[in-house]
Amino acid sequence: MASLLDGKVALVTGASSGIGEATALALARNGAKLAIAARRKDRLEALAAKIGGACVIQADVAVEEQARAMVRRAHEALGRIDILVNNAGVMLLGPIDGADTNEWRRMFDINVLGLMIATHAALPIMKARGSGHVVNISSVAGRFTSAVGAAYSATKFAVEAFSEGLRKQESKNGIRVTAIEPGAVVTELQLHTTHAATRQMIDDWIAGMKGPLQGEDIAAAIVYAVTQPAHVNVNQILIRPSEQEN
Numbered sequence: 336m337a338s339l340l341d342g343k344v345a346l347v348t349g350a351s352s353g354i355g356e357a358t359a360l361a362l363a364r365n366g367a368k369l370a371i372a373a374r375r376k377d378r379l380e381a382l383a384a385k386i387g388g389a390c391v392i393q394a395d396v397a398v399e400e401q402a403r404a405m406v407r408r409a410h411e412a413l414g415r416i417d418i419l420v421n422n423a424g425v426m427l428l429g430p431i432d433g434a435d436t437n438e439w440r441r442m443f444d445i446n447v448l449g450l451m452i453a454t455h456a457a458l459p460i461m462k463a464r465g466s467g468h469v470v471n472i473s474s475v476a477g478r479f480t481s482a483v484g485a486a487y488s489a490t491k492f493a494v495e496a497f498s499e500g501l502r503k504q505e506s507k508n509g510i511r512v513t514a515i516e517p518g519a520v521v522t523e524l525q526l527h528t529t530h531a532a533t534r535q536m537i538d539d540w541i542a543g544m545k546g547p548l549q550g551e552d553i554a555a556a557i558v559y560a561v562t563q564p565a566h567v568n569v570n571q572i573l574i575r576p577s578e579q580e581n
């Protein structure tokens with residue numbers, strides 16, 4: 336039976352865990368051929384085996400040349416890139432006062448510049464075919480800011496701005512752009528926060544939820560966005576667990 340994404344190629348960054356892994360699996364289930372990228376190659380290889388074959392690319396998107404090489408490699412290996420899912424990201428929460436500003440730099444390098452460079456590298460490939468879809472994983476923090484999330488939110492507000500500018504610039508060229516804005520999803524994301532009190536607060540918040548989102552819930556929204564007919568451009572999808580207030 337024909338699948339919705341038969342013949343399409345998707346490159347998913349940050350595919351070694353969480354939302355990226357679930358998204359790669361969901362896109363593959365819908366017929367897409369996959370290039371999967373992240374730093375942890377063993378995880379990517381395990382995922383490729385689960386998918387039944389994928390182009391595995393070890394890349395640190397914070398390093399411009401690696402982000403560009405990732406796109407090049409996906410294109411060379413699979414012959415086209417129809418869908419770019421810019422998902423790689425880190426969330427290092429905590430107060431502004433006393434923050435380790437290297438963490439701010441790291442978040443901007445990965446969440447913002449990594450996504451922008453990957454898009455910059457993929458855009459000519461998509462435009463040469465006259466179509467493409469860039470899916471940027473933003474966050475509910477790309478619309479609303481919490482006290483401990485100022486720097487993280489600043490990166491996700493940047494993702495929203497870049498996505499909207501990209502949409503405006505490329506809408507006449509067959510390029511569609513979707514910003515996905517998840518609320519709390521159970522992944523490895525919160526494990527990287529180094530500020531102890533903040534980390535405890537997030538752990539308690541997620542543990543206290545009866546039904547936080549799973550990676551698969553976000554993957555389903557991405558599949559929805561990328562399987563609409565060509566004249567439909569799904570620009571933003573905000574998804575919270577039903578019980579999440581902010």
Ligand SMILES: NC(=O)c1ccc[n+]([C@@H]2O[C@H](COP(=O)([O-])OP(=O)(O)OC[C@H]3O[C@@H](n4cnc5c(N)ncnc54)[C@H](OP(=O)(O)O)[C@@H]3O)[C@@H](O)[C@H]2O)c1
Pocket residue numbers: 348349350351352353354355372373374375376378394395396397422423424425426445472473474475516517518519520521522523524525
């Ligand atoms: N979980 C949530 O509640 C939530 C809510 C809103 C938005 N988001 C966003 O969703 C995206 C995915 O996060 P997740 O929740 O699935 O967390 P996750 O399980 O920690 O996944 C993050 C992914 O990003 C990759 N990554 C991190 N730094 C990288 C780098 N320098 N170069 C390449 N890949 C890198 C990681 O792979 P390696 O470590 O192997 O490189 C991993 O595959 C992020 O953009 C995050 O901001 C998550």
